[in-house]
Amino acid sequence: MTITLLILACAGYAAAGLLCWRHLHGAPVWPVHVTAGVAVAAHLAVLLLAMVEVRSVVIGVGGALSLFAWQAALLLFLAAWRQPVASLGLVVYPVALLCALAMPLLPGGAEAPTPLDWSLQLHVLLSLVAYGFLTLAAVQAALLSFQDHRLHNHRTAGLNTGLPPLQTMERLMFRLIAIGFALLTLAIVTGAVFLDNPLAQHLAHKTVLSVIAWAFFGILLWGHWRQGWRGRTAIRWTAGGYALLIAAYFGSKMVLELVLGRHW
Structure with a gap:
């Protein structure tokens, strides 16, 4: 389940970044909202599953990068509905993709986190x-x-x-x-x-x-x-x-x- 959600999140971020580029060249912005929304939701599910596993909001470097990128992507997704900031997705969404992949790749630390x-x-x-x-x-x-x-x-x-x-x-x-x-x-x-x-x-x-x-x-x-x-x-x-x-x-x-x- 986690791998499937991670793949969905990465695919959504990749699509959102590409569609941001097209939007800068005149394409409508709504496909960016749709793909970014899917990516943010799937990424959140991955983070929640990881936090349930460790029973804490304190996570390792990879998890911190993933959480950090997710909330930046979420803020952009929400702000883009009311402000002309969709162009920021050209950077934020690809970075969120890379950071989402950091959680399973980077070690979580030597000690178990305390709640x-x-x-x-x-x-x-x-x-x-x-x-x-x-x-x-x-x-x-x-x-x-x-x-x-x-x-x-x-x-x-x-x-x-x-x-x-x-x-x-x-x-x-x-x-x-x-x-x-x-x-x-x-x-x-x-x-x-x-x-x-x-x-x-x-x-x-x-x-x-x-x-x-x-x-x-x-x-x-x-x-x-x-x-x-x-x-x-x-x-x-x-x-x-x-x-x-x-x-x-x-x-x-x-x-x-x-x-x-x-x-x-």
């Missing part, structure tokens, strides 16, 4: 949803950079014509960053309140890098609001903050589980 109480589950949930919105913001920044590069080089034909205007793209990027920043703030606060020692040896790198990433996005939002930062400046700050965030979560998790054989 989390509700407070830490809330912290994990807030963190994952924050990462999801900031992932979409980072993808939006990459497409914005691509679009900006083509415009500055007077190459307006092809893929660029299928994307929303630059101002719309930028406005959506800052909206995603603002939502992600608010959720990341709540995640850091709940971590400080509910974790016994957030600066313990096995959590120090994650905590410090997360706070630095939070500061990056906070400075970017302040600069946009007070100084009018936009364009390439905003893209660079978004990329820097997102890189720190990925290093905080997945970099720390990979070292901790694959090298040291421990869990958070």
